[in-house]
Amino acid sequence: MRLTRGGALPQAPLGRLAIQFGFAFAAAMIAIGLIGFGVADHWVSRRIDRSLAYHADKYVSRVRNDPAADQHLRAAIDEWQHRKVLSERTYVLFDRHGRRIAGRLDIAPPPPGFSSVRFTGGGRHLEEGRALAKTLPGGGLFVVVQHSEAAEGLHAILPTAVVAICLVALLLGVSATLLFARLTARRLAETQAAASAIAAGDLSRRIATDRLDGMFAVQAESLNRMLDHMEDLVRAQQLFSSNLAHDLRTPLMRLRSLLDAASRDDRAAIAPLVERAERECSSIIAIFDALLRLAEIETGQHPTAMAPVALRPLLEDIADTMEPVLADRGGGLDIGHMAPVTVIGDPDLLSQLLINLLENVATHTPPGTRVTLSLERGGEDAVITVRDDGPGMASVEFARVTRPFERGAAASDRRGSGLGLAIASAIARFHQGHLTLVDAAPGLAVRISLPAVEPSVRRDAMAALQTA
Numbered sequence: 001m002r003l004t005r006g007g008a009l010p011q012a013p014l015g016r017l018a019i020q021f022g023f024a025f026a027a028a029m030i031a032i033g034l035i036g037f038g039v040a041d042h043w044v045s046r047r048i049d050r051s052l053a054y055h056a057d058k059y060v061s062r063v064r065n066d067p068a069a070d071q072h073l074r075a076a077i078d079e080w081q082h083r084k085v086l087s088e089r090t091y092v093l094f095d096r097h098g099r100r101i102a103g104r105l106d107i108a109p110p111p112p113g114f115s116s117v118r119f120t121g122g123g124r125h126l127e128e129g130r131a132l133a134k135t136l137p138g139g140g141l142f143v144v145v146q147h148s149e150a151a152e153g154l155h156a157i158l159p160t161a162v163v164a165i166c167l168v169a170l171l172l173g174v175s176a177t178l179l180f181a182r183l184t185a186r187r188l189a190e191t192q193a194a195a196s197a198i199a200a201g202d203l204s205r206r207i208a209t210d211r212l213d214g215m216f217a218v219q220a221e222s223l224n225r226m227l228d229h230m231e232d233l234v235r236a237q238q239l240f241s242s243n244l245a246h247d248l249r250t251p252l253m254r255l256r257s258l259l260d261a262a263s264r265d266d267r268a269a270i271a272p273l274v275e276r277a278e279r280e281c282s283s284i285i286a287i288f289d290a291l292l293r294l295a296e297i298e299t300g301q302h303p304t305a306m307a308p309v310a311l312r313p314l315l316e317d318i319a320d321t322m323e324p325v326l327a328d329r330g331g332g333l334d335i336g337h338m339a340p341v342t343v344i345g346d347p348d349l350l351s352q353l354l355i356n357l358l359e360n361v362a363t364h365t366p367p368g369t370r371v372t373l374s375l376e377r378g379g380e381d382a383v384i385t386v387r388d389d390g391p392g393m394a395s396v397e398f399a400r401v402t403r404p405f406e407r408g409a410a411a412s413d414r415r416g417s418g419l420g421l422a423i424a425s426a427i428a429r430f431h432q433g434h435l436t437l438v439d440a441a442p443g444l445a446v447r448i449s450l451p452a453v454e455p456s457v458r459r460d461a462m463a464a465l466q467t468a
Helices: 015-063 069-083 149-199 214-264 267-298 311-328 347-364 420-430 455-467
Strands: 089-094 100-102 113-121 125-135 141-146 307-310 332-338 342-345 370-378 381-388 434-439 444-451
Touching: 015 069, 015 089, 015 125, 015 141, 015 149, 069 089, 069 100, 149 214, 214 267, 267 420, 307 311, 307 347, 311 332, 311 347, 311 370, 311 381, 342 347, 342 444, 347 370, 347 381, 347 420, 420 434, 420 444
Parallel strands: 332 370
Antiparallel strands: 089 100, 089 141, 113 125, 125 141, 307 342, 370 381, 381 444, 434 444
């Protein structure tokens, strides 16, 4: 991100977001207004219909079985008109031929039941009303008309109300969005500043969380954890490069000295110098081979043949192979408890893991050190333990020595690639397990936990592998 001349972060354009949110808010308000209008219109209409039914029944019930109903209703309407000069409600009576015989409202006979009628209000303009018509026993038609001013008023103010609601909602929506966007941008400014500082090389920069809360604080803490991890990775990479350069420099310098000596010595002395030079070259090549193997395992690119592996016979084979190596240094290898446990794994990689651990004991412990190799079932895991009775290691070094080119303090002056434990740990992770170091008091114990499989799972896995 490019900073402004004064070091401040540029403000991102927020107009489009504000307008979009404002229109969405306005549309929501219009929808709410229309729904509210529909509910109010329905409520007013029901109130008018109930009033019409009440007043119609009040007149018609009196003459329900009266043959002279028309005359009585005509008299009643005349009397009502004489009493009521102004009213929203009026009555009209039609004879069986549809001629208006009572009532002042000039309308055509409406159909029986509820309907809408239009009439001239005050002789000047058309008005609308709600009507209830009831057929009389003699064929006449009694009509009650309610001038629905409330409904008309509601319809009249609707366009203005909708436009007003739209404008107010749009203004409030845009204003709220602009305010929200500015507050959001202000809280994200610290994150942007930290990102810019890190991009410029300051890996120690972190996002301050004391002024943040809610999702911003959670996001900042998550980013800080990611930055901590990135910083650890970069430092590990720098340490790895430094250690690699140091470990290669020593054999290369020895190789140069040998070649220099060979150039000055007579022919009879060249042969042993060349032999030593070949050993130095082999040592350098071994380091690169180990690095390549570690990279392949860590990235999952190592060619593998995963299959159910019975660990007990595998450990016994490795013990037979490595026991002479430990015996040459005056030590020995004992077989401890061996549980019949099976895992899904690569037999070659698992063998490499055990050989690395036993070679570490042979290389970095005093002569006469004995090793005990055991296999147990720990919960859902198979636990392999390689325990020696050597001087052991300080617990503060446990995490460090599993990294490439790292050695314990007691082994720092001994030859070796410094990759044995790192490769063993990578193989354990490759098999969804883990490697841990434990103070055996005396000595050191290396425990490898790998997910074990049940016999039924083992048979299914075998069948699947055979089918494949």
